[in-house]
Amino acid sequence: MSEERTRILGMLAEGKITATEAETLLDALASAAEAPVAGTPAPTSASDWPTGPSASGTPKFMYVKVTGKDQVDVKVPLALLRAGLKLTSLIPPQAMDQINESMGEAGMSIDFNNLKPEDIEEIITSLREMEVNVQASDGNNVRVFCA
Amino acid sequence: MTVILPPLVVDVRVKEAGTRGFRIWFPFVLLWPLLIVIVGFALIVALLVDAALCLSGARYHHYSLLLLKSLHLLAEVRGTHAHINSPDSLVDVDIY
Numbered sequence: 378m379s380e381e382r383t384r385i386l387g388m389l390a391e392g393k394i395t396a397t398e399a400e401t402l403l404d405a406l407a408s409a410a411e412a413p414v415a416g417t418p419a420p421t422s423a424s425d426w427p428t429g430p431s432a433s434g435t436p437k438f439m440y441v442k443v444t445g446k447d448q449v450d451v452k453v454p455l456a457l458l459r460a461g462l463k464l465t466s467l468i469p470p471q472a473m474d475q476i477n478e479s480m481g482e483a484g485m486s487i488d489f490n491n492l493k494p495e496d497i498e499e500i501i502t503s504l505r506e507m508e509v510n511v512q513a514s515d516g517n518n519v520r521v522f523c524a
Numbered sequence: 525m526t527v528i529l530p531p532l533v534v535d536v537r538v539k540e541a542g543t544r545g546f547r548i549w550f551p552f553v554l555l556w557p558l559l560i561v562i563v564g565f566a567l568i569v570a571l572l573v574d575a576a577l578c579l580s581g582a583r584y585h586h587y588s589l590l591l592l593k594s595l596h597l598l599a600e601v602r603g604t605h606a607h608i609n610s611p612d613s614l615v616d617v618d619i620y
Contacts, residue, residue, distance in 0.1 A: 394554065448607070450607040464594060
């Protein structure tokens with residue numbers, strides 16, 4: 378039995394969580410261990426992650442992999458990017474002006490006011506074709522792709 | 525209708541060279557009841573503000589929507605995993 382399952386059952390036994398909450402937690406653990414299904418977490422082991430961009434379909438995650446002296450594996454759901462971009466359209470105009478100004482000062486002249494909801498899906502789909510490969514001088518190799 | 529489901533479990537493991545390190549395995553689901561109360565209260569306030577802004581003719585009156593979308597953003601954090609293994613430290617962050 379995994380450590381997480383033991384902890385959940387221990388919390389249930391101690392009365393810290395209800396049976397329903399324990400079931401929800403156990404379901405979350407089980408779904409994390411299974412193959413990715415729409416809306417459920419993908420495997421957590423970096424060795425199970427894709428090694429390159431997917432050839433077809435809408436990408437689900439953005440992967441950042443660093444190999445060399447440092448080992449970095451980061452997986453970010455693209456739904457987070459989608460939700461973030463949609464949120465920008467609801468930011469009050471005064472706040473958005475300040476954000477745009479600050480980003481402009483930092484060298485990123487992106488006007489989020491021009492970002493339309495229909496553009497967001499196109500951006501996400503186009504990310505499938507994106508792949509960044511950086512060979513750093515310190516020997517690290519950085520790869521960023523979506524799959 | 526989109527179901528907004530905040531993270532269930534947050535698992536953070538940090539270990540630096542020469543130290544024992546630590547692990548935080550936090551069942552975020554335990555905070556859901558508190559989150560529901562806070563968001564519910566904030567939503568009522570935001571709806572009142574939106575109604576007042578709308579009646580006064582302000583162009584922007586979407587604070588309640590902004591609140592819901594922020595909660596949606598929090599929900600979409602689920603599935604984020606980060607594993608950093610450098611010669612000095614080991615960091616693992618998993619959000620389910």
